[in-house]
Amino acid sequence: MISYSHKDKELCLRIHEQLLKDGFNVWIDRDCLYGSTMAGIANAIENSECVLICMSNTYKESVYCQSEAHYAFERRCRVIPIILQPNYKPDGWLGIIFIRLYSDLPNCITQWTHDHVKLFLLQTGLGNTILPLCTRVDGQRLLQLYEMCLINSESMYQSLKFELSERHHTLLPIADYLSFLHETKLYLPSTSTNVKTARSSFLSSVTCNFM
Incomplete structure (x- = not known):
């Protein structure tokens, strides 16, 4: 074609x-x-x-x-x-x-620039849903978003869904949210396989706003 x-x-x-x-x-x-x-x-x-x-x-x-x-x-x-x-x-x-x-993505998410994040989300078919929420997000901040999602998955899904709907008039399918978590996990640094309990209380109180 x-x-x-x-x-x-x-x-x-x-x-x-x-x-x-x-x-x-x-x-x-x-x-x-x-x-x-x-x-x-x-x-x-x-x-x-x-x-x-x-x-x-x-x-x-x-x-x-x-x-x-x-x-x-x-x-x-x-x-x-x-x-x-x-x-x-x-x-x-x-x-x-x-x-x-x-271009190939660096193996570790913490090495990603803003352009790498865009590339990753486009490659994984999340360009219409997750990408609008991450327009100025580099690898470090994407990792933070991922960890926040692990700490309180349901609450973060609702927050992201609301932001996408209010700002971009687009729905966030649960399948895309789960795909984001699955695909991001493949690029985690070895020290981030588990989210530390001490950090969870802080992250759970952070307002989700990555714009």
Whole structure:
């Protein structure tokens, strides 16, 4: 599948035609003949061996392209970037996508920067739920959030759910909350496998506000 901005249509159709000549079966949105376009795109992403993302400034500015790219990553599709503009360097949300393709997370959460946290949450499919709550959170603060969740899981779930609903008008499924705890655990430093009792009384009194 080719994901592209319609402002780059001429070049992307040439790429599509060349791939067809080379023997590849490549879906592009003009092939969507039945049903809604978004349904056709979602179906193409779900059934493609890989997704070609045609990166450009117009791609970055398109909310539809952003939805396609994020869905492809949440589905853990194989993504191949194509830079359409000379010397173009993806930034913003597209820059994060680009970093995901070529960067690995440090093994320990305490070494993570803000960008690593964003990368982690996008990779684990939590970009629409946990990420909005952690826009300025580095690895140390993410670890603190994780430990607070361990201390009082139900209370923290309700706090995060309320904040996400009030500030971002989005629901926090319990499955995403549990996924956050499970995925974060894989990157804990060896000294943080258990939360110390002495610390729990302090953390349980802290108001949850990571914005």
